[in-house]
Amino acid sequence: MSYIPLFIILPLFGAFVLSLVRTRRFGDIFANIINLSLFILSLIIIRFGTIVYKIGGWEPVNGIPIGIYWVKDGLSTLMLIIVNLIALMSTIFSVNYMERFTEKNRYYCLFLLMLAGMNGVILSGDMFNLFVFLEIAAISSYSLVAFGTESEELEAAFKYQVMGTIASSFILLGIALLYSYTGTLNMADMARVIAIKNSESGILNSVSSISHFQLVNFVCGLFIMGFGMKAAIVPFHAWLPDAHPSAPAPISAMLSGVLIKALGVYVLIRIVFNITGMTPVFSNILLVLGTLSIMGGVVSAIGQWDFKRLLAYHSISQVGYIILGIGLGTPLGILGGLFHLLNHSVFKSLLFLNSGAVVYATGTRDLKQMGGLNKRMPVTGNSSFIASMSIAGVPPFNGFWSKLIIIIACIQANRIGFAIWAIIGSILTLASFMKVQRYAFFGPLNEKWKGIKEVPGFMRVSMVLLAILCIGMGLLLLPQVREVLLNPAVEVLENGIEYAKTILL
């Protein structure tokens, strides 16, 4: 039962110790041990059902919660596993990759703070506590983007932080308005109060009923803006193509792989489904935003020649698929969306680690200058081939299954138009990654790269592990395996505002 606080205490403790110690080897070993134990913990908690942890042991008075709650349910378990898995892979990769940077221990310190923030956001059952953890994760990610302190990185970090701070302000404004309206900060209690006011205003149908729906819709609009900016959905995506490529490669993998999902997509769907309740209007808004993201991201990506920038644009497009699937609101759509979230974390972090390996060996990010790297770097080349086929949705790999489910769900829900856009987006993704493979890894070896070697051991280990996951994760859809991980998460969203009853026992 007391496993839950460890997800926040362990990384915070690690960050504290690493900010004091200067020995280089110690940082490598210590950060990897902490991330490994966090990953094992997240696997252990699968077998528990819903757990509510009350900080400080404050029991509810007259059925009204007064302390801060941390809640572990199916959806948080899924998110915890993927966040801690990608964090572990990124720190393994960092052991060799970050050698060229000074102050490696400060890097691990910020990394663990960001991880603590993300775990806190996922576990939090209290609106303001969620905001605090969101800011911890966001502020450490701003400074990690600027970690190289070159001019491009500083510029990108400033842009990212201004956009991120505006997003946080919208979120705080929304939380303040919700608090003044419901008189509680606990997410489950909030859902209960809003449901009561919903039914009251439905019966009375007076002036107050108009202002009730106006207020809830206004707050949801603020949250869509705020969390949409964190998740880089299309009208709010301008910071992502600058910020994600500028960070060191393991951080790009964390940002694109899990940060935009933990801070953006996860919180948005938690609020829209479990607190205010899903309505057809929001469903349509999410569907349109998702489709815009799919097309906007992939069209901008096709013309890119910078390897990491191209990958960053594809993150926007793939988040669009997640939003599209979940926005449908049907069980199949939610399953597809969540499964795509899982898959995208794995293959996008693998692709960013590949780009990091290429930069490590050759020192360039320009696709035109590469060529034939497969001959010199077989591990990087083959794992990036697997990841490219996954993201493009080629059958045996994991990306195919989740995209297939999303498209079938669109057709079942009679949204044929959105299904067609999803298919077009997938074809354009395939074209774009054919270009990457053709220019970077296949073809004749560029004379310049005669002398390069494959990257060192730890970088290879994390790339190979992620590539194996890319091939094997389709197995998660088998009925027995699905019961363990995916179905509980889908149930949480399907139950909608019944969420309140499971928490406020």
Added chain:
Amino acid sequence: MVFILPIILFLIGLFGVLVKRNLIKIIISICIIDYALFLLLAMIGYRGEGMPPIEVKGIEYVKFVDPLPQALVLTAIVIGLATTALLVAIAVRVYQKYGTFDIDKIRKLKG
């Protein structure tokens, strides 16, 4: 109706972020946005003629102000401090690299 005032302050800050071309002025606009939110939070907790929520013997309590938003404001101020400090630090490093605070001249990143 009083709640309109922090919203106006919020919009002034947002206007500053969108229109100003100087890094320091952008940072100041972000501070204005933060202050607007702190004021809004403090106003949410206010009850007309409410007492401070501190228990003293011999005084009868009829009406409290809500203490929770005050705790939230304190936390939000600390977060705002961290944000501002990091923004200023990055702005100083940007000035060292580019020699200017003008965002029209700071464009090494291409669209």
